[in-house]
Amino acid sequence: MRFLILTIGLLASFSNFAQDKTEIEKSIRHKDVPPKAIADLMAILGPDHKVKWYYQEDGQKKVYEAKFIWFSDHYSVEFNAKDAVISNVEIELKLNELEPKFIKRLHKTLDEIFVDNSIRKIQKEYYGKPEELLELISTQVIPKELSVQYEVEVIGNNGSKKALFELILNKKLKPISQRQIKVKSSDIFDY
Amino acid sequence: MRYYFFLLLVVISITVMAQNLQSGFLPNITLSYKLNEEYKLVHKLESRWPSFNDLDRNFDPEFERFDVQTYIERKTGLFSKVSLGYQFRFRTQNRYAHRTIQQFSWTNRFDRYRIGHRLRSDQTFSDDRKPEVRFRYRAKLQLPLQGQSLDLGEYYLSLSDELVWSYRSPNADLENRIIANLGLYIDDKNKVETGFEWRVEEFFLEKVRHQLWFVLSWYKSL
Numbered sequence: 584m585r586f587l588i589l590t591i592g593l594l595a596s597f598s599n600f601a602q603d604k605t606e607i608e609k610s611i612r613h614k615d616v617p618p619k620a621i622a623d624l625m626a627i628l629g630p631d632h633k634v635k636w637y638y639q640e641d642g643q644k645k646v647y648e649a650k651f652i653w654f655s656d657h658y659s660v661e662f663n664a665k666d667a668v669i670s671n672v673e674i675e676l677k678l679n680e681l682e683p684k685f686i687k688r689l690h691k692t693l694d695e696i697f698v699d700n701s702i703r704k705i706q707k708e709y710y711g712k713p714e715e716l717l718e719l720i721s722t723q724v725i726p727k728e729l730s731v732q733y734e735v736e737v738i739g740n741n742g743s744k745k746a747l748f749e750l751i752l753n754k755k756l757k758p759i760s761q762r763q764i765k766v767k768s769s770d771i772f773d774y
Numbered sequence: 775m776r777y778y779f780f781l782l783l784v785v786i787s788i789t790v791m792a793q794n795l796q797s798g799f800l801p802n803i804t805l806s807y808k809l810n811e812e813y814k815l816v817h818k819l820e821s822r823w824p825s826f827n828d829l830d831r832n833f834d835p836e837f838e839r840f841d842v843q844t845y846i847e848r849k850t851g852l853f854s855k856v857s858l859g860y861q862f863r864f865r866t867q868n869r870y871a872h873r874t875i876q877q878f879s880w881t882n883r884f885d886r887y888r889i890g891h892r893l894r895s896d897q898t899f900s901d902d903r904k905p906e907v908r909f910r911y912r913a914k915l916q917l918p919l920q921g922q923s924l925d926l927g928e929y930y931l932s933l934s935d936e937l938v939w940s941y942r943s944p945n946a947d948l949e950n951r952i953i954a955n956l957g958l959y960i961d962d963k964n965k966v967e968t969g970f971e972w973r974v975e976e977f978f979l980e981k982v983r984h985q986l987w988f989v990l991s992w993y994k995s996l
C-alpha cells in the first residue's frame with residue numbers, strides 16, 4: 584500500500600511539473616458551457632441531440648467547441664468564449680463522396696507542393712455572420728455570404744522529407760498556409 | 775479518469791477470484807535516443823518483484839530478475855518501424871538468459887485516439903533450460919482523458935491485449951496479457967504510466983496460471 588501511495592504521489596508531482604503550457608484543450612460538461620451557446624445550438628439540433636463540448640485556449644483565442652453528427656456529417660462548431668456567439672462551422676468531407684472535378688483540382692494543388700501525397704482528412708470551414716452560420720447548420724444550405732476555406736491533412740513528400748502536413752486552402756483550392764504536424768512519439772506502443 | 779478506476783476494479787476483482795495466482799511489481803524504464811531521421815537506439819530496463827501468491831498468502835516482495843534490452847529501430851514509414859533487439863536477463867542464483875528479438879510495429883491515428891500494433895518474435899537461450907521461441911501480437915489503445923487530443927501535461931488511458939504463443943521442446947504454450955494503465959503525457963520526451971498487467975498463461979495445460987503485476991513505466995527520450 585505504501586508503494587501504491589508513493590507511486591500516485593510521484594505521478595501527481597510529475598503532473599504539476601508538466602502544467603507549464605500555453606495551449607489548453609479539454610473536454611467539459613454541458614453545465615460548464617455558456618447557456619447561450621447551448622440554446623443556439625439545441626434550438627436547431629433538438630434538446631436530446633448528442634453533443635460533445637470542449638474548451639480551447641491557444642494564447643490568441645478562447646473558444647467553446649461543439650462536436651456532433653448531423654445528417655451523417657461530422658460537425659465542429661466554435662463559439663467565442665467572451666460572448667458565446669458562434670464564430671465558425673467545420674464539416675468533415677467524406678473523401679469517397681467528393682466530386683471528381685473537385686478531387687482533380689485538389690490533387691493539382693497538392694501535386695504542385697508535394698512530390699507524392701496522400702490525403703488523410705479534409706474539412707470545409709465556414710466563416711461569417713452568426714445567423715448565417717446557424718442557418719447553415721439548420722438547413723444544410725450554404726448562404727452565399729459565408730466565406731469558405733478547406734483544411735486538408737496530407738501525408739506528403741515536399742522534396743526534402745515525407746511528413747504529415749496541414750494545409751489551409753481558399754475557396755478556389757489555392758494554398759493560404761501550410762504547417763507540418765508533429766507526429767507524436769510512439770514508444771509507448773513499441774516497447 | 776472514472777473509466778480507469780472502473781477497469782482497475784474489474785481487473786482486481788477477476789484476479790482476487792482467480793486460483794493459481796502470483797502477483798508483484800514490475801517497474802521499468804525505457805530510454806530512447808534518435809541517431810538520425812531514420813534510426814533510433816532504445817534501451818529498456820525492467821525488474822520483476824513477485825510479492826504474493828495464493829498458496830502462502832504472505833506479502834513478501836522478493837527480487838526475481840532484471841532485464842536489460844537494447845534495440846536498434848528503423849523507420850519504414852511515417853507510422854511504422856522495424857526493430858532488432860537483444861536482451862540480457864539476470865536472475866537470482868546467478869542464472870542468465872539471452873534473448874534475440876525482432877519486431878514490426880505500426881500506429882493508426884484517429885481523431886481522438888491512437889492504436890498501436892506490435893508483431894514480435896523472440897528466441898531465448900540459457901544454460902539451464904532448452905531454447906524457447908515465441909511469436910507475439912499486441913494491440914494497444916491510447917485514449918486521452920481530458921479532451922479530444924492528448925496535450926502536454928494531460929492524462930490518458932492505455933489498454934492493451936497481447937497474445938503470446940511459445941514453444942520450448944516438447945511443449946507449446948499460449949499466454950494472454952491484458953494491461954490497463956493510467957498514463958501522464960508530460961511531453962513528447964517523457965511519459966509515465968502506471969497500472970496493472972494481468973497475465974493468463976499455460977492455456978494448453980490443465981490448469982491455467984494467473985499473474986497480476988503492478989506496473990510503473992517511464993518512457994524517456996534523450
